[in-house]
Amino acid sequence: MKPDVPPVTKTLSFEQALSAVETRLTAPGISPVIEIVPISQASGRVLAEDVGADRDYPPFNRSTRDGFAVRSPDVQHPKAVLTVDGEVRAGEHFAAEIAPGHCVAIMTGAPLPAGTDAVVMVEHTRTQDDKVEIEKPATSFENVVRKGSEAQAGQRILPKGRRIRAGEIGLLASVGKANVAVSVRPRVAIISTGDEVVPIDRRPEWYQVRNSNSAMLAAVVTAAGANPWEMGIGPDSKEALQSLIETALDADMLLLSGGVSMGKYDYVEDALADLGAEFYFRSVAIRPGKPLVFGRVQGRFFFGLPGNPVSGFVTCTLFARPAMGALMGSAFERPSFLRARLAKSVHHRTGLTTFMPARIENRNTEPVVRLVGWQGSGDLVGVAEANGFLVIHPEQPSPAAGDWVDVMPMTS
Numbered sequence: 576m577k578p579d580v581p582p583v584t585k586t587l588s589f590e591q592a593l594s595a596v597e598t599r600l601t602a603p604g605i606s607p608v609i610e611i612v613p614i615s616q617a618s619g620r621v622l623a624e625d626v627g628a629d630r631d632y633p634p635f636n637r638s639t640r641d642g643f644a645v646r647s648p649d650v651q652h653p654k655a656v657l658t659v660d661g662e663v664r665a666g667e668h669f670a671a672e673i674a675p676g677h678c679v680a681i682m683t684g685a686p687l688p689a690g691t692d693a694v695v696m697v698e699h700t701r702t703q704d705d706k707v708e709i710e711k712p713a714t715s716f717e718n719v720v721r722k723g724s725e726a727q728a729g730q731r732i733l734p735k736g737r738r739i740r741a742g743e744i745g746l747l748a749s750v751g752k753a754n755v756a757v758s759v760r761p762r763v764a765i766i767s768t769g770d771e772v773v774p775i776d777r778r779p780e781w782y783q784v785r786n787s788n789s790a791m792l793a794a795v796v797t798a799a800g801a802n803p804w805e806m807g808i809g810p811d812s813k814e815a816l817q818s819l820i821e822t823a824l825d826a827d828m829l830l831l832s833g834g835v836s837m838g839k840y841d842y843v844e845d846a847l848a849d850l851g852a853e854f855y856f857r858s859v860a861i862r863p864g865k866p867l868v869f870g871r872v873q874g875r876f877f878f879g880l881p882g883n884p885v886s887g888f889v890t891c892t893l894f895a896r897p898a899m900g901a902l903m904g905s906a907f908e909r910p911s912f913l914r915a916r917l918a919k920s921v922h923h924r925t926g927l928t929t930f931m932p933a934r935i936e937n938r939n940t941e942p943v944v945r946l947v948g949w950q951g952s953g954d955l956v957g958v959a960e961a962n963g964f965l966v967i968h969p970e971q972p973s974p975a976a977g978d979w980v981d982v983m984p985m986t987s
């Protein structure tokens with residue numbers, strides 16, 4: 576332990592650490608700056624206003640079939656014969672009310688004429704001249720989406736804080752919101768540290784490694800809807816790191832990679848401490864990634880992520896990603912676990928929550944998870960082959976082949 580860093584608080588469990596991040600990021604006073612953008616630019620952003628329905632949805636009783644709009648009491652007995660008054664297509668409306676014994680040919684998407692309450696599919700009818708024989712009885716509102724059944728005028732259809740995806744964009748467009756209030760993308764500074772780390776466009780010496788973490792973390796930041804600010808590589812020196820971090824304080828959040836272990840040249844925490852940082856946790860019982868630092872320095876949240884590429888990726892995904900969402904005003908997006916059957920038994924008596932790169936695939940209608948080339952926490956080849964992680968909990972450290980286990984699909 577280095578003297579100027581506050582004493583290490585106890586190692587938190589995965590859940591405790593996640594809750595600590597959630598508590599800090601959802602505390603009062605954390606509110607995003609708002610801007611108005613066209614919906615073409617809203618994908619992945621977080622909605623900053625409640626959006627209401629401008630009218631009923633659907634706005635009229637809408638046919639879901641091509642067929643005949645009928646009065647359902649007219650077609651309760653088989654082989655009812657009705658008079659066809661005309662036709663109504665999508666984009667039109669039929670002006671007159673339909674009397675008993677009458678009907679109208681109707682197309683999918685068209686409004687039901689007044690008087691009618693059901694649609695008989697064209698497949699169940701036989702037409703002759705202006706008459707149609709209905710071969711199958713219809714119940715009221717069969718093949719009809721009722722006016723206002725999806726949403727009623729004035730009803731809130733999207734809450735502030737909702738992450739905007741394709742479905743939300745469709746809904747916004749349908750209610751005429753061509754422009755929408757969203758939170759401004761926070762700027763997230765990324766500093767990789769390590770004297771052995773060189774820029775990716777430089778040929779490394781045999782004892783050096785390329786800075787893969789900055790680009791990878793930037794991809795996670797982008798996927799979270801925030802703006803990455805790659806600040807390059809900081810050396811293993813407290814003073815140099817401090818001046819880089821001071822520059823990074825222009826950002827809304829800081830991601831620091833490497834230099835948070837107990838090594839002699841791990842200076843990230845010292846540099847932060849000297850800048851007045853508050854540390855919320857400094858160790859989490861997860862693997863990969865046990866050294867994981869979360870705190871706040873001069874009003875900015877920061878994560879000190881392990882330098883190992885897989886550890887950095889996992890911890891950034893688990894903790895920093897929902898934190899970025901929360902900065903944007905989103906509900907805290909906890910990593911979601913699904914279930915799959917384990918292909919081959921795993922032994923992990925570590926007392927840690929373990930995340931192992933894995934492929935989740937459907938075999939014989941069941942999701943099956945198998946580990947991919949796991950060569951330790953530097954194995955990006957394995958990560959690239961994976962589409963998710965096998966999650967091993969301390970309570971179930973040695974699941975057997977065929978057991979249902981938790982998996983976490985990759986989202987960036």
Ligand code: AMP
Pocket residue numbers: 767768769771772784785786787788789832833834835836838880881882883884
């Ligand atoms: P550290 O957390 O600083 O002890 O680094 C742990 C391991 O991750 C070491 O093998 C580093 O060489 C490697 N590493 C650290 N930073 C990076 C980076 N930016 N890109 C790729 N590998 C890194």
Ligand code: MG
Pocket residue numbers: 768769770833834882
């Ligand atoms: Mg290092």
